[in-house]
Amino acid sequence: MVPTNSSARPQKMQQPEDRDVRVGDYLDDKLQTLADLESVDSLLAGVRDRHELLQKQLEDARLDLQTAKGSYSEYASSSQRAAREFAKKQQDIDRRLKIIAQSDTSDDAVGKFESSMDKLRRLDIASGYMELLQEVEKINSEGRTRLQTSPEAAMEQYRQLRKLTASLAPLADAAEGAAPHLLDHISKTTENLHRQIKDAFSAELEQLLKKIYWPRADATIPPNLQQDWEKSTGKLLDLQKPELEALESAATTKDKNKAPAVLLPLEVLVQPLEMRFRFHFEGDRPTNRLDKPEYFLSYVADLLSQYNDFMVDNLQPILLRHFRGSDLGMNPAYIDATSALITALLPMLRAKVFSMLPQVASQPQLLSHLIQEIMSFDTAIRDEWRYSGGSGVEGWKGIAWEVLVQKDWFGRWLQVEKEFALSRYQSIIDDPSAGELDYDSVDPDATKPSKAAIRVNDLLETITDRYRPLSSFSQKLRFLIDIQISIFDRFHERLHSGLEAYLTLTSSIGRRVQGISQEEQASLQGVAGLDRLCRVYGSAEYLEKAMRDWSDDIFFLDLWTELQQRVSRPPSTTTPTTRTSTPIAGALSLSDIATSTSPAVGTTTNGALFDETAAAYSRLRIRSEAIITDTLIYDLRAALRGYQRANPRGSISATTAAVSSTSAELDPALSYLAASLHFLSHALARAPLLRITRALCRALDEALWDGVLMRHRFSAAGAAQLAADFAALCAAIDNVCGTGVAERGMRRMGEAVGLVGLRASRGQAGGMQDGEEEEGEEAGERERRLGLWEVERRLFANNESAREVLEEFGVERLSEAEARHVLERRVELGS
Numbered sequence: 001m002v003p004t005n006s007s008a009r010p011q012k013m014q015q016p017e018d019r020d021v022r023v024g025d026y027l028d029d030k031l032q033t034l035a036d037l038e039s040v041d042s043l044l045a046g047v048r049d050r051h052e053l054l055q056k057q058l059e060d061a062r063l064d065l066q067t068a069k070g071s072y073s074e075y076a077s078s079s080q081r082a083a084r085e086f087a088k089k090q091q092d093i094d095r096r097l098k099i100i101a102q103s104d105t106s107d108d109a110v111g112k113f114e115s116s117m118d119k120l121r122r123l124d125i126a127s128g129y130m131e132l133l134q135e136v137e138k139i140n141s142e143g144r145t146r147l148q149t150s151p152e153a154a155m156e157q158y159r160q161l162r163k164l165t166a167s168l169a170p171l172a173d174a175a176e177g178a179a180p181h182l183l184d185h186i187s188k189t190t191e192n193l194h195r196q197i198k199d200a201f202s203a204e205l206e207q208l209l210k211k212i213y214w215p216r217a218d219a220t221i222p223p224n225l226q227q228d229w230e231k232s233t234g235k236l237l238d239l240q241k242p243e244l245e246a247l248e249s250a251a252t253t254k255d256k257n258k259a260p261a262v263l264l265p266l267e268v269l270v271q272p273l274e275m276r277f278r279f280h281f282e283g284d285r286p287t288n289r290l291d292k293p294e295y296f297l298s299y300v301a302d303l304l305s306q307y308n309d310f311m312v313d314n315l316q317p318i319l320l321r322h323f324r325g326s327d328l329g330m331n332p333a334y335i336d337a338t339s340a341l342i343t344a345l346l347p348m349l350r351a352k353v354f355s356m357l358p359q360v361a362s363q364p365q366l367l368s369h370l371i372q373e374i375m376s377f378d379t380a381i382r383d384e385w386r387y388s389g390g391s392g393v394e395g396w397k398g399i400a401w402e403v404l405v406q407k408d409w410f411g412r413w414l415q416v417e418k419e420f421a422l423s424r425y426q427s428i429i430d431d432p433s434a435g436e437l438d439y440d441s442v443d444p445d446a447t448k449p450s451k452a453a454i455r456v457n458d459l460l461e462t463i464t465d466r467y468r469p470l471s472s473f474s475q476k477l478r479f480l481i482d483i484q485i486s487i488f489d490r491f492h493e494r495l496h497s498g499l500e501a502y503l504t505l506t507s508s509i510g511r512r513v514q515g516i517s518q519e520e521q522a523s524l525q526g527v528a529g530l531d532r533l534c535r536v537y538g539s540a541e542y543l544e545k546a547m548r549d550w551s552d553d554i555f556f557l558d559l560w561t562e563l564q565q566r567v568s569r570p571p572s573t574t575t576p577t578t579r580t581s582t583p584i585a586g587a588l589s590l591s592d593i594a595t596s597t598s599p600a601v602g603t604t605t606n607g608a609l610f611d612e613t614a615a616a617y618s619r620l621r622i623r624s625e626a627i628i629t630d631t632l633i634y635d636l637r638a639a640l641r642g643y644q645r646a647n648p649r650g651s652i653s654a655t656t657a658a659v660s661s662t663s664a665e666l667d668p669a670l671s672y673l674a675a676s677l678h679f680l681s682h683a684l685a686r687a688p689l690l691r692i693t694r695a696l697c698r699a700l701d702e703a704l705w706d707g708v709l710m711r712h713r714f715s716a717a718g719a720a721q722l723a724a725d726f727a728a729l730c731a732a733i734d735n736v737c738g739t740g741v742a743e744r745g746m747r748r749m750g751e752a753v754g755l756v757g758l759r760a761s762r763g764q765a766g767g768m769q770d771g772e773e774e775e776g777e778e779a780g781e782r783e784r785r786l787g788l789w790e791v792e793r794r795l796f797a798n799n800e801s802a803r804e805v806l807e808e809f810g811v812e813r814l815s816e817a818e819a820r821h822v823l824e825r826r827v828e829l830g831s
Contacts, residue, residue, distance in 0.1 A: 137189075155239070158197055161190040162242060197239060198264060205232040205268045215272045217306050221314050230318055236264035237322045244334060248327050259346070260333035260390035265315065266344035273303055274348045281352060290360055293353075293370045297377040300349050304342060304385065311337040333390035342387050346399070353399060357409060364416040371413050375400045375469040397471040410475055414482060421463055421483050425490065428455045435535055437683055442542070447685040449542035450535045456491050457546050460484050468555055473562050477588060480559070480609065481596045488543070488613045492620065495536050499624055502532055506631075526635065526672070527679045533628045534683040540621040541688075544614050551608030560609050563593065567602040629692050632676060633699040639669040640700075643725075644707035662728040663721060670732050677736040693737045697745025700729065704749050709756070715827045719757035726753045748813040752822045755811065758788040760828055792829055795820055 031037060164186065208228050212219045221229050244261060262270075280287045281296045289295065316337040323329045332339040353374060360366035378398030381387045389396030397405075404410035428434055434452035441454050467479040506524050524532070550556050567590060593601055600607025608614075643665040662670065680689055704726070714722060726749065730742035743750055786809060794805040795816070802816040811819065823829060 155197065158190070158193050158239075159242070161186070161193060164190075194239070198236070201232065201235045201239060202264070202268050205236065205265065208232055209268070214269070215276075215307070219310060229314065233265040233315065233318050234322065236268070237318070240264045241322065241328070244328055245326070248331065260331065260343050262344045262347065263319075263334065263340050266340055270341075270344040270348075273307075273345070277303075277348050277352075290356065290363075290366050291369065293356065293373045296349070296352055297373055300345055301377065301380060303345060304338075304381075308338055308341060311341045315340070331390045332388050338385060339387055339390075342381060342385060343390070350399065350402065353403060354407065357403065357407070361412065364419065367413060368416050368420060371400060371403070371409075372466060374398075374403065379469045395471075398469075400469070401471050404470075404475060405472055410472075410478075414475075414478060417463070417466065417479070418483050418486075421459065421487060424459055425456065425487050428452055428459065429494065431455075437531065437535060437538060439682065445685060447538045447541050447688060448534070448683050449538040453491070453539035453542045456487065457543060460487060460546075463487075464550075464555070473559070473566075474588070476559055477563070477593070481588070481593070485596050485610075485613055488547075488610075488617075491539075491543070492613070492616055495539055495620055498532070499536050499620070499627065502529070503627070527675050529631060529635075530628060530676055530679055531683070533624055533631060534680070537621060537624040537628060537688070538683065540617045540624060544617040544621060547610035547614040547617070548608075551610050551614075556609050560607070563597075563601060563609075625688060625692065628680075629695045632692065632696050635672060635676070636669060636696065636700060637703055639672045640666075640703055640707065643669060644703070644711065662725050666725050666728065670728055673729065673732040674735075677733065681736045689737060690741065693733060693741055694745050697733065697742055701746040701749045704729075704746070705752065709749070709752055709822065709825060713825050713827050714756055716757070716760055719753075719826070723753050723757050726750065748818075751811045751814050752818075755791070755809070755814070755819060755822050756825055758786070758791055758823075758826075760788045788823075788826065788828065792823055795823060 031040070208225060209215075211225060212221055240261070240263065247261060277296070277299065279285070280299065282288060287295050319335055319337060319340065323335050328334045333343045334340065353370075356370060357367075360370055375398070378396075378400050382396055382398065387396050391397075404413060429452060431452070434450065434455070436451050437448040438451045438454055439448055441451075442448060463479070463484055467476060470476050470479070502524065506529070551560075590602055596612065597609045598607040598611030600611060643663060646663065646665045677693070680692065684692070708722070712718075726746075730746070730750075733742035733745075734740065786805070791805055791809065794801045796802070799816050802819065806814065806816070806819055814822065
């Protein structure tokens with residue numbers, strides 16, 4: 001065969017003329033001068049070498065071509081032989097299929113053949129099933145036969161069936177659930193044999209228990225029955241052990257809250273106790289009352305106390321021998337006799353509780369009482385008996401958790417508790433005495449809250465006690481936000497509305513628009529008005545402090561810590577844009593929780609659950625204190641108007657001045673100060689009282705400075721009267737707030753009164769009353785050395801001289817210019 005490759009084709013033969021032309025061109029190129037003729041020999045030698053090389057390459061190419069042609073011919077021959085053999089075999093297969101399938105065409109024969117093979121496979125599977133069923137039946141029959149003579153002997157057959165069942169389960173899963181009926185039959189056969197063996201072992205244990213008169217409280221196992229007791233309970237434990245091990249090995253995170261299995265010996269022991277329980281708490285017995293769930297709960301607790309010693313003395317050693325060193329030994333519900341007894345008593349309690357729930361669902365009080373009693377029972381079992389429910393570190397969640405979470409009764413119960421709490425809150429608010437200040441329930445030196453604030457706080461503490469035993473974090477948070485913080489917000493809104501109403505009614509526009517009566521207006525003025533403001537202030541401060549204290553409570557600290565941990569571990573699918581809307585606790589998202597509790601949720605900032613609410617009460621407290629201060633200042637200025645307008649001070653002579661008493665025009669201000677500060681000293685703690693008093697003193701200092709001192713001129717006697725009036729004002733303040741409070745708060749006015757009351761000549765002290773003692777030796781010496789004219793001369797000389805004389809006089813608050821203005825108010829200097 002001729003190769004088809006173009007590279008292997010022989011090139012077209014060159015014509016002689018072409019070769020001559022090429023040779024000529026080559027010689028012309030190499031021999032262009034006479035000197036080139038000398039290299040003819042070397043040129044010929046090179047040509048010969050190239051000719052030999054080309055000749056050798058040509059021979060190699062011919063050999064490769066011959067080899068390729070031979071290989072191709074051999075491959076073509078073998079391919080043809082293989083094709084002929086395949087065709088021959090195909091014909092033979094078709095012929096055989098036609099004979100086997102009795103068909104005229106090969107396609108029909110193939111279909112019939114595959115159908116026959118499928119039948120053979122099914123027949124083979126069915127044969128295997130029959131063999132397996134025969135084996136199962138044989139083992140089961142042998143086990144039943146042995147059971148008649150010795151239940152212990154049937155244990156071997158039960159183990160075989162259990163092992164067979166365990167081995168078939170993964171095979172069925174791998175085969176996508178094949179042969180479910182077969183597996184169900186084998187499983188039921190195994191369970192039936194297990195039940196028969198268990199009944200036999202249980203009957204044997206029951207016979208022994210009759211001999212010791214179980215369930216008498218004083219039942220004991222005598223020495224002659226000790227061996228039979230250990231043997232009977234041991235056989236039941238051996239029968240149950242594979243099942244318990246399977247449950248432990250199959251435990252996953254999802255079913256960690258699943259209740260542990262009841263040990264078979266305990267089932268037998270508890271059976272007569274359960275009959276007693278049902279006798280007392282089912283039917284129409286007087287002990288079976290919907291309103292008294294504590295009856296059956298306390299009955300179960302009494303059973304535990306009554307029979308625990310028997311279990312510890314007689315069952316505990318057997319449990320240790322059977323389960324120590326195995327995985328079951330790590331589960332307290334199996335290795336500890338007390339925990340095993342509790343586990344055995346709980347099923348009858350669950351049945352009773354779950355049967356009661358539909359009956360009390362429409363009766364809120366009974367439902368609330370039932371849940372509270374269940375939580376109290378859970379707490380007692382968990383704390384007093386150290387029952388963990390086989391859950392290890394996580395602990396037993398309790399019957400209440402099963403009711404509220406697994407049976408989904410939390411929503412209904414939360415609604416009931418919220419309605420109770422709001423109803424109780426409304427009754428507190430509607431009480432006529434709710435707005436009164438409570439002087440007896442707090443420390444005498446503390447700010448007095450309203451009776452409503454104290455009762456609301458007590459209500460909220462009671463609510464905390466009601467949901468404190470809950471084991472679910474999301475349920476605790478829902479209780480906190482939906483009930484406690486909700487009531488806090490309602491009461492805050494009430495206090496805020498009361499404050500706004502006061503401001504509206506006391507404003508001139510508000511009085512005209514509202515058209516309030518004289519009685520109503522009287523209740524807004526003076527001490528009565530301060531009383532209304534102090535109710536808001538005291539209530540806000542009291543509840544703010546209560547929330548701060550709650551934030552340090554271990555219960556709320558644990559809630560806050562768990563909340564921060566949950567927020568710090570968001571789901572993997574959470575993105576920064578959806579993080580705030582991702583559920584953190586139940587249906588509550590991060591934004592919902594942060595809005596209701598604290599903006600520090602999800603941050604590294606220190607915070608607490610009541611930050612947001614406490615901050616709202618703090619703002620209300622600060623604002624109400626500012627309004628109290630403003631009200632005091634406003635009313636005091638109104639009381640001082642008559643005193644500010646009076647102007648006999650420049651004409652009062654020393655002989656007519658009644659400096660032994662205060663001015664009559666000052667009496668309203670003194671009466672208001674005495675009454676209001678006396679009330680505030682009882683209603684407020686010392687710290688807010690001093691803050692308010694300092695602000696009041698600053699305002700009084702300004703009013704006296706601008707409205708009296710800078711407005712009028714004073715004779716010596718008038719200055720003495722001013723000093724007496726100022727001293728009366730200071731005394732009214734100091735009598736309530738403490739010595740020196742008024743002097744420190746009105747330092748500028750005090751220095752001005754002393755300066756304007758300087759004596760006009762030596763030996764006569766202006767501003768000093770007859771018989772009045774000097775405040776100190778230093779002050780007396782200063783009065784003797786400095787007189788009105790001396791001070792005037794030095795004060796108006798220059799600033800340096802003025803500073804010196806003011807320093808000698810003990811003036812610190814007044815500047816040189818202010819001192820000159822004060823001294824100019826003297827009549828003697830003004831002329």
